[in-house]
Amino acid sequence: MTLREPAVAARESATGAIYDLGYRGYDGPRLGRRAAVSTLFWASLRSAFGLKRSGRAKIVPWGLSAFLVAPAAVVVAISALVPGAPTPFSYDDYLWNLGILVALFVAAQAPELVSSDQRNRVLSLYFSHALLRSDYALAKLGAFAAALFALALVPMLVLFVGKVLLAADVPQAFGDQLENLPQVIGAPVLFALPLAALGMAIAAYTPRRAYATGAIIAVFVVSAAVGAILGEATTGTIARLAPLIDPFVIIDGTRDWLLGATIAESPVHDSGLALWWFGAIELAIVLIGTAVVVWRYRRIAA
Amino acid sequence: MPLVAAQALTKRYGPHVTALDDLTLEVEPGIIGLVGANGAGKSTFLKILLGLVPPTSGSATVLGMDVIRQGTDIRQFVGYLPEHDCLPTDVSATEFVSHMGRMAGLPAAAARERTAEVLRHVGLYEERYRPIGGYSTGMKQRVKLAQALVHDPKLLLLDEPTNGLDPAGRDEMLELVKRTGTEFGIASIVASHLLGEIERVCTFLLAIDAGKLLRAAPIASFTERTGTLGVEVEEGAAALATRLTDAGLQAKVEGRTVLVDCPDERPYDLVRDAIDDLGLALVRLEQRRHRLEDLFRAEERSEERSVDAA
Numbered sequence: 001m002t003l004r005e006p007a008v009a010a011r012e013s014a015t016g017a018i019y020d021l022g023y024r025g026y027d028g029p030r031l032g033r034r035a036a037v038s039t040l041f042w043a044s045l046r047s048a049f050g051l052k053r054s055g056r057a058k059i060v061p062w063g064l065s066a067f068l069v070a071p072a073a074v075v076v077a078i079s080a081l082v083p084g085a086p087t088p089f090s091y092d093d094y095l096w097n098l099g100i101l102v103a104l105f106v107a108a109q110a111p112e113l114v115s116s117d118q119r120n121r122v123l124s125l126y127f128s129h130a131l132l133r134s135d136y137a138l139a140k141l142g143a144f145a146a147a148l149f150a151l152a153l154v155p156m157l158v159l160f161v162g163k164v165l166l167a168a169d170v171p172q173a174f175g176d177q178l179e180n181l182p183q184v185i186g187a188p189v190l191f192a193l194p195l196a197a198l199g200m201a202i203a204a205y206t207p208r209r210a211y212a213t214g215a216i217i218a219v220f221v222v223s224a225a226v227g228a229i230l231g232e233a234t235t236g237t238i239a240r241l242a243p244l245i246d247p248f249v250i251i252d253g254t255r256d257w258l259l260g261a262t263i264a265e266s267p268v269h270d271s272g273l274a275l276w277w278f279g280a281i282e283l284a285i286v287l288i289g290t291a292v293v294v295w296r297y298r299r300i301a302a
Numbered sequence: 303m304p305l306v307a308a309q310a311l312t313k314r315y316g317p318h319v320t321a322l323d324d325l326t327l328e329v330e331p332g333i334i335g336l337v338g339a340n341g342a343g344k345s346t347f348l349k350i351l352l353g354l355v356p357p358t359s360g361s362a363t364v365l366g367m368d369v370i371r372q373g374t375d376i377r378q379f380v381g382y383l384p385e386h387d388c389l390p391t392d393v394s395a396t397e398f399v400s401h402m403g404r405m406a407g408l409p410a411a412a413a414r415e416r417t418a419e420v421l422r423h424v425g426l427y428e429e430r431y432r433p434i435g436g437y438s439t440g441m442k443q444r445v446k447l448a449q450a451l452v453h454d455p456k457l458l459l460l461d462e463p464t465n466g467l468d469p470a471g472r473d474e475m476l477e478l479v480k481r482t483g484t485e486f487g488i489a490s491i492v493a494s495h496l497l498g499e500i501e502r503v504c505t506f507l508l509a510i511d512a513g514k515l516l517r518a519a520p521i522a523s524f525t526e527r528t529g530t531l532g533v534e535v536e537e538g539a540a541a542l543a544t545r546l547t548d549a550g551l552q553a554k555v556e557g558r559t560v561l562v563d564c565p566d567e568r569p570y571d572l573v574r575d576a577i578d579d580l581g582l583a584l585v586r587l588e589q590r591r592h593r594l595e596d597l598f599r600a601e602e603r604s605e606e607r608s609v610d611a612a
Contacts, residue, residue, distance in 0.1 A: 022485060023419075023423065023485055023486040024419065025454050025486075026408070026412065026416060026453065026454035028408070028409065028412050029407075029409065030378050030379075030406070030407040030408070030453070031407040031408070031409065032374070032378060032407050033374050035404065035407045036404075036405050036406070036407060039401070039404040039405050040405065043401060052393075052397065053392060053393075054392060054433075057392070116390055116391075116392070117390075120387065120388065120389060120390050120391060121384070121386055121387055121388045122388055122389065122390050124384045124386075124388050125382070125384070125388050125402065125449065126405065127354055128352055128354065128377060128380075128382040128384075129377055129378075129402075129405045129406055130374040130375070130377045130378045130406070130407060131374065131405075132374065
């Protein structure tokens with residue numbers, strides 16, 4: 001383009017010159033689609049925890065994170081003070097018992113990632129950059145899954161580190177605990193993926209944050225309640241399969257299938273289904289949820 | 303390589319709505335005005351150029367890249383300012399523009415540097431660290447321009463950049479658009495339904511109406527003198543026209559004004575004498591210039607005629 005001419009003006013004076021360099025262009029690298037997707041991923045991951053946002057935006061995510069970690073920290077503290085005290089939580093059932101906090105995090109923060117871009121119509125700016133609509137959808141979904149993974153991983157790591165450091169023989173304990181590493185990392189993954197897909201599939205459908213939060217809570221509460229009530233009030237096949245409506249039961253079944261260790265109060269085994277069924281259903285939730293989010297962003301006006 | 307080229311570009315929404323109708327054009331770098339009434343197809347055209355909306359038929363290239371196959375490549379080199387609000391409320395202008403710079407593929411350090419540069423250019427200083435939610439419409443419009451400029455695009459697409467601004471804000475925005483085009487040398491396409499604005503900043507004009515290209519030409523050719531003399535009188539315009547026609551001139555009546563063709567200077571004396579003889583009260587005597595409005599008026603008239611004929 002021949003239009004560009006450096007606008008350089010210099011005003012000479014006795015003491016020196018003031019240079020107005022005018023506008024400078026940019027000739028450096030343009031990193032393209034992958035950079036756009038990774039920028040969006042990291043920015044979304046930060047916003048899931050309210051980072052680089054006002055203090056108010058941090059209250060809910062950090063509050064829930066604290067509540068989720070607190071029991072693990074308490075367990076470790078008690079073990080430190082009273083050696084040999086019984087520990088009420090293990091890697092297997094920690095997230096099972098505290099899943100409600102993860103669900104609340106999904107309800108509160110999934111809309112944070114997607115609602116405001118729709119409400120403020122920032123989407124049209126994102127789409128005017130070097131990424132596809134499906135890239136946007138997958139970057140947001142991936143960021144939220146990563147946020148949930150981090151959220152669930154921290155208390156597991158606290159338990160892990162506690163068990164290692166409080167042992168009489170630390171290197172020995174570390175070796176012993178390494179066996180549990182699949183649980184420590186795997187259980188948070190199995191939690192994060194379906195909950196992210198489910199939460200985003202709901203949140204992506206409304207620019208109104210409060211509606212999205214309400215809808216997500218409703219889905220978790222209603223599914224758990226319906227599952228429990230049907231399980232109690234009916235008999236036979238319906239009673240056996242009713243708990244499967246609850247996504248947390250599906251997640252636990254999948255965890256049981258892949259990582260082992262059955263939780264006594266979980267209805268997984270009462271269902272009489274082979275454990276791989278839970279894995280299949282969880283996979284279906286992840287795939288369908290992802291497809292719904294991608295489909296939504298293909299169609300959305302921007 | 304033309305800045306933008308379109309071949310028989312057509313966009314239909316369903317069987318009844320035609321947003322763009324067989325548009326063929328080629329424009330060179332400059333500040334290009336894209337003018338047309340609301341709903342004429344301006345926004346659709348810009349979105350096709352961005353590769354966001356696929357054309358129903360026909361093809362187009364931007365900076366030599368095909369809009370259908372190379373959408374993401376095009377968007378690396380194009381800055382876009384949408385017509386509507388498009389800014390988050392809870393982040394500062396600095397953070398947002400720098401984020402958009404990274405979205406456009408700038409490395410982190412370059413994004414920060416360019417953000418400072420473009421915010422200074424659009425005239426946002428202390429307020430750039432405050433959340434955008436508290437900005438005035440004029441300031442928001444500047445942020446929108448800044449995010450479109452942050453990656454030093456080769457082409458700027460500005461959709462109604464003065465939307466919602468008060469007269470002073472309009473003047474400032476137009477001045478900015480003009481400086482961006484002339485000082486920075488960034489080619490721009492400015493869509494507007496206000497001819498006056500286009501006239502002030504653009505060097506080339508694309509006029510579209512109901513999805514069809516009315517005209518594509520340098521702006522000067524629209525506003526040059528027409529060789530027509532407008533004679534406005536209190537009353538008796540018809541009598542004056544008759545008298546001038548009898549004297550061998552081409553004259554027609556338009557309201558209180560008689561339009562006289564002036565290929566040379568002879569008609570001036572004839573007009574003066576005729577007005578004196580008829581004892582008419584002369585209001586105004588002027589050299590007629592083309593105005594951009596005439597473009598659309600002529601179109602409306604021909605449309606009315608075709609409706610009558612049908």
